[in-house]
Amino acid sequence: MQSPTEENYLKCIYKLSLKVEKKLSTxxxxxxxxxxxxxxxxxxxxxxxxxxIKHEPYKGVTLTNNGRKSALITIRKHRLWxxxxxxxxxxxxxxxxxxxxxxEHIQSDALIDRINKLLGNPMxxxxxxxxxxxxxxICYKEYLxxxxxxxxxxxxxxxxxxxxxxxxxxxxRKLTIGSLIQLVAIDEMGKCIHIKISGLSKLLLxxxxxxxxxxxxxxx
Amino acid sequence: MQSPTEENYLKCIYKLSLKVEKKLSTxxxxxxxxxxxxxxxxxxxxxxxxxxIKHEPYKGVTLTNNGRKSALITIRKHRLWxxxxxxxxxxxxxxxxxxxxxxEHIQSDALIDRINKLLGNPMxxxxxxxxxxxxxxICYKEYLxxxxxxxxxxxxxxxxxxxxxxxxxxxxRKLTIGSLIQLVAIDEMGKCIHIKISGLSKLLLxxxxxxxxxxxxxxx
DNA sequence: AAAAAAATTTAGATTTGCCTAAATTTAATT
DNA sequence: AATTAAATTTAGGCAAATCTAAATTTTTTT
Numbered sequence: 073m074q075s076p077t078e079e080n081y082l083k084c085i086y087k088l089s090l091k092v093e094k095k096l097s098t099x100x101x102x103x104x105x106x107x108x109x110x111x112x113x114x115x116x117x118x119x120x121x122x123x124x125i126k127h128e129p130y131k132g133v134t135l136t137n138n139g140r141k142s143a144l145i146t147i148r149k150h151r152l153w154x155x156x157x158x159x160x161x162x163x164x165x166x167x168x169x170x171x172x173x174x175x176e177h178i179q180s181d182a183l184i185d186r187i188n189k190l191l192g193n194p195m196x197x198x199x200x201x202x203x204x205x206x207x208x209x210i211c212y213k214e215y216l217x218x219x220x221x222x223x224x225x226x227x228x229x230x231x232x233x234x235x236x237x238x239x240x241x242x243x244x245r246k247l248t249i250g251s252l253i254q255l256v257a258i259d260e261m262g263k264c265i266h267i268k269i270s271g272l273s274k275l276l277l278x279x280x281x282x283x284x285x286x287x288x289x290x291x292x
Numbered sequence: 293m294q295s296p297t298e299e300n301y302l303k304c305i306y307k308l309s310l311k312v313e314k315k316l317s318t319x320x321x322x323x324x325x326x327x328x329x330x331x332x333x334x335x336x337x338x339x340x341x342x343x344x345i346k347h348e349p350y351k352g353v354t355l356t357n358n359g360r361k362s363a364l365i366t367i368r369k370h371r372l373w374x375x376x377x378x379x380x381x382x383x384x385x386x387x388x389x390x391x392x393x394x395x396e397h398i399q400s401d402a403l404i405d406r407i408n409k410l411l412g413n414p415m416x417x418x419x420x421x422x423x424x425x426x427x428x429x430i431c432y433k434e435y436l437x438x439x440x441x442x443x444x445x446x447x448x449x450x451x452x453x454x455x456x457x458x459x460x461x462x463x464x465r466k467l468t469i470g471s472l473i474q475l476v477a478i479d480e481m482g483k484c485i486h487i488k489i490s491g492l493s494k495l496l497l498x499x500x501x502x503x504x505x506x507x508x509x510x511x512x
Numbered sequence: 513a514a515a516a517a518a519a520t521t522t523a524g525a526t527t528t529g530c531c532t533a534a535a536t537t538t539a540a541t542t
Numbered sequence: 543a544a545t546t547a548a549a550t551t552t553a554g555g556c557a558a559a560t561c562t563a564a565a566t567t568t569t570t571t572t
Binding site for chain 4: 317
């Protein structure tokens, strides 16, 4: 078993590894964890001894299979809790991250299995991120930012930006995962796009920044 | 704010204080916490510095108002979580204590308020224990063990024994909080009693041990 | 290729929470 | 009242997780 801190390090290393192909630097982890490089160096030694990562001093870090699985199980718990908080406890999608950061460390397979069951074995969390299965298998989708889309019909399937203020901004405009979006016009000059959300009458104007944070899927 | 360990000590001291009128001994706490007297002595010093308890070395311990409130807020969280797990997540009343021991340390007023709201601001947990309000006020009831009752009609309002096996034994016999019980006969010789549960046809035989663990209320 | 800069690790401390063993205080016996 | 026994505290250590500062290694620059 891992401590909550170790779980957080593994989760962090996993997420950074998705962005960076090569071995991870101590500094990158320190920055992401908001701690000192010395603390990270200490922790890397411990995680290496536990065979959760492979750490060659001065060279960098990679996850072992065990470490990756552990990280994905923590991510699974986080995402299931987020979805539970939104779907069953009426929280907004902008409120659940910090809560899930705590709840993901609750140790009980029975509890997480129950949450999964009550949610109907869901595939995605409230932000559209895939939920790893109980073996730590995860299935990534190809995502297209709305910013790069042509005129047409789309479904909102994810957000790239998880900032609570951004999420609140979206839900206030009835934009959540699953929303059907018609891209009506692209204003390259004004650096924005015009969309219409299925079911709502009025047009919505989105800046390129906002459109960059929205991940969509083509609809027939 | 307190650490989970500090919360557990305060909860423990509060619960022991209910049983023992005078000042609590270090040993009593050590036994209840399954730790050494030296560790308790350490912790008492820390809690005293934080003004959560009053500790006169060699003399004993009492809670301050702050300490009592903190303990009761933790107990509130524990009992609300237990009820939530039973009522909303389909756990058995014998399965929820260990989970609630973890969940009670989640730090979020919004979450516990939401749980309270979803449960309809409940008064009692699944074992019939009163739930302190958000100010740490608790209202105890006078309880009568079924063992001491005369022939008549009663409602099961609590259990004195929280052992999961005992609880499972009861629920397997359709005995849970709220069950209406008709005390049909008292067999002093056989050290047992005969009861009939409302809605069920057949008689149930309960040993004096079991009847001692059941807390009841007279029904008109 | 040598020197300077950047990144990383090690050294030495700190805090929390625990331990065992020793010292101290209080309570119980003789 | 003196001694023994029990309870409690203190002393000294350990492990996790953090820190700052110093030492080391790698990379970059000149």
